[in-house]
Every structure is written in C-alpha cells, then in structure tokens.
Amino acid sequence: MEYILCTNGLTKQYRKFKALNNLNMHVPKGAIYGFVGKNGAGKTTLIRLICGLQEPTNGEYSLYGRKNTDGGISKARRRMGAVVETPSIYLDLTAEENLREQYLVLGMPSFEGIQELLKLVGLQDAGKKKAKNFSLGMKQRLGIAIALAGDPDFLILDEPVNGLDPQGIIEIRELILKLNRERQITFLISSHILDELSRLATHYGFIDQGQIVREISAEELEHACRKCIRLTVSDTRALACVLDKMRLEYSIVSEDEADVFGELNISELVLALAQEECQVLSLHEKDESLESYYVNLMGGASHE
Numbered sequence: 001m002e003y004i005l006c007t008n009g010l011t012k013q014y015r016k017f018k019a020l021n022n023l024n025m026h027v028p029k030g031a032i033y034g035f036v037g038k039n040g041a042g043k044t045t046l047i048r049l050i051c052g053l054q055e056p057t058n059g060e061y062s063l064y065g066r067k068n069t070d071g072g073i074s075k076a077r078r079r080m081g082a083v084v085e086t087p088s089i090y091l092d093l094t095a096e097e098n099l100r101e102q103y104l105v106l107g108m109p110s111f112e113g114i115q116e117l118l119k120l121v122g123l124q125d126a127g128k129k130k131a132k133n134f135s136l137g138m139k140q141r142l143g144i145a146i147a148l149a150g151d152p153d154f155l156i157l158d159e160p161v162n163g164l165d166p167q168g169i170i171e172i173r174e175l176i177l178k179l180n181r182e183r184q185i186t187f188l189i190s191s192h193i194l195d196e197l198s199r200l201a202t203h204y205g206f207i208d209q210g211q212i213v214r215e216i217s218a219e220e221l222e223h224a225c226r227k228c229i230r231l232t233v234s235d236t237r238a239l240a241c242v243l244d245k246m247r248l249e250y251s252i253v254s255e256d257e258a259d260v261f262g263e264l265n266i267s268e269l270v271l272a273l274a275q276e277e278c279q280v281l282s283l284h285e286k287d288e289s290l291e292s293y294y295v296n297l298m299g300g301a302s303h304e
C-alpha cells in the first residue's frame with residue numbers, strides 16, 4: 001500500500017511530559033483517515049509536527065516518502081494543505097480577497113481558479129460580505145478553500161466540525177467527500193467525535209496519551225461492530241469445535257466467553273454443546289456500537 005504519511009516512533013516532549021509518545025501511524029493514499037482521540041490525546045501536536053510548526057523530540061515521519069530530516073521535506077509539504085485549530089483568515093476581507101491574499105503568498109501566477117475554488121466550497125455567493133460576518137461553517141469552508149489554494153493532494157483538518165450546527169456539519173462532510181472522490185485528495189481529519197467521522201472515514205487511527213492504540217480500516221471497524229451473540233460457556237475449546245463444525249464465524253474473547261456472528265440456531269448449538277459436555281452459562285445479543293468500541297479500546301489501552 002502506498003502511504004502519504006508515515007510516522008515512526010514520533011515523540012514530542014514538553015519538559016517531562018510526552019504529548020506524543022513513540023507514535024506510529026500510516027495514512028494510505030486516497031484515504032479519509034479519521035484521527036480519533038479524547039481532548040488532550042495529542043492530535044493537534046501531531047498535526048503541528050507534520051505541518052512543520054514544531055520539531056519532534058524523537059522519532060521521525062515521512063511525507064510522500066520524504067523523511068522530515070531530508071532537505072526535500074518543504075517541497076513535499078507544498079503538496080499538503082492544512083486547517084489547524086481555527087482557520088487562518090483575514091476577518092476584514094471578503095472570501096475572494098482572502099483567497100487572493102493566499103494566492104499572493106503562494107506566488108501563484110494568476111488569480112485564475114479563485115472563482116472555481118469559491119464555488120467548490122459553496123462560497124460563490126458570499127460576495128462583499130466580510131469574513132467577520134460569516135457563520136462558523138462559512139469560515140471553516142473558507143479555511144478549506146485557502147488550504148486548497150496551492151492545489152494540494154493531502155489535506156489535514158483539525159476538528160473541522162467543532163462547534164458547527166447540523167447543517168454546517170453536513171456541508172463540511174459533503175465537501176470532504178467530494179474533494180476525496182472527485183479530486184482524489186487524501187485527508188487526515190482529527191476529531192474526538194467518532195460518530196461524525198464514521199460517516200466519512202475509510203481508515204481510523206485511535207490515539208490515547210500520545211500513542212496510537214489501534215489503526216483499523218472502516219471495513220474492519222464495521223466488522224468489529226457487527227451484531228453478535230455473546231456466549232459464556234464452561235469450555236471455550238469445545239465451543240470452538242462445535243462452531244467450526246457448524247461453519248459459524250466467531251471470536252473467543254476470554255477464557256469463558258465468545259462472540260458468534262451470523263444467523264445462529266440456539267437450540268441446535270446448545271444440544272451440540274451438551275454432547276461435548278459444555279454448558280452454556282449465559283447468552284445475550286450484543287450490538288457493539290462505534291462508541292462502545294471506542295470506549296472499550298481506550299479503556300483497554302495500556303501505557304508506560
């Protein structure tokens with residue numbers, strides 16, 4: 001798999017505190033990578049390092065295959081756009097004027113493309129309205145347009161829907177999906193709201209206390225969150241044999257528990273287990289939601 005961003009043992013230390021602690025992450029090309037973690041987990045710190053706003057204390061990362069210590073890293077960074085914390089926009093300027101400023105900063109040869117960008121982010125009708133009078137959603141979309149000015153193929157968005165109303169959230173979501181599908185832009189999106197990310201992410205990286213606790217594709221996550229029957233039995237080995245014979249998918253989750261997926265004929269299973277002298281001690285349907293997956297994952301994370 002081709003990766004746009006890889007980090008290797010990335011560490012950022014402030015005095016004795018490690019905001020990032022040996023962090024390893026992999027953002028595949030074309031992905032919408034949901035970077036999920038509680039407040040203070042280290043998401044913004046990681047983003048600041050990747051954007052070159054801060055230097056790592058230890059470890060390294062590579063962007064488009066270029067290591068952060070290589071001379072070519074600033075060239076690689078030019079292929080990337082970012083909206084970190086609040087979008088950096090001039091509040092006394094209109095959307096178009098803001099984009100003109102950005103074009104000048106980037107040394108773009110002409111202002112051609114600005115109207116298309118405004119249209120892309122749904123600000124073509126913002127006209128003479130100054131950014132200070134924009135809604136939060138409009139400001140966020142302008143921030144994205146500014147980040148898109150250099151025609152990047154990798155966009156980093158730090159908490160892009162924070163504080164937006166439902167309509168604003170939908171607009172940002174649709175914009176991200178459109179940019180990903182139509183312009184093949186890879187995204188790294190940080191959020192502490194897993195549910196919102198689940199509507200667009202193709203991959204996830206869960207961060208806790210400066211470490212990636214798990215990286216998982218959306219497909220794998222969906223699989224892990226399927227409905228299943230949680231069985232508590234006296235002998236999981238016998239259970240595994242019986243389930244294998246019945247060609248059922250399962251996973252043994254502890255010494256006496258297993259999750260069984262798919263259609264299950266309970267009486268057939270209980271009879272088969274009885275023949276193996278295995279007792280069913282309890283049985284209940286389990287629907288692991290994204291949120292409980294997340295809570296379990298974070299609750300089970302081990303740290304130094």
Ligand SMILES: Nc1ncnc2c1ncn2[C@@H]1O[C@H](COP(=O)(O)OP(=O)(O)OP(=O)(O)O)[C@@H](O)[C@H]1O
Nearest residue numbers: 014017019037038039040041042043044045046192
């Ligand atoms: N300059 C700094 N000096 C000391 N500690 C810092 C500094 N910057 C960040 N931290 C600490 O590092 C930890 C990670 O902060 P970070 O902003 O990366 O978290 P986050 O996951 O982005 O959280 P949030 O969702 O609240 O933005 C926090 O405990 C924060 O207090």
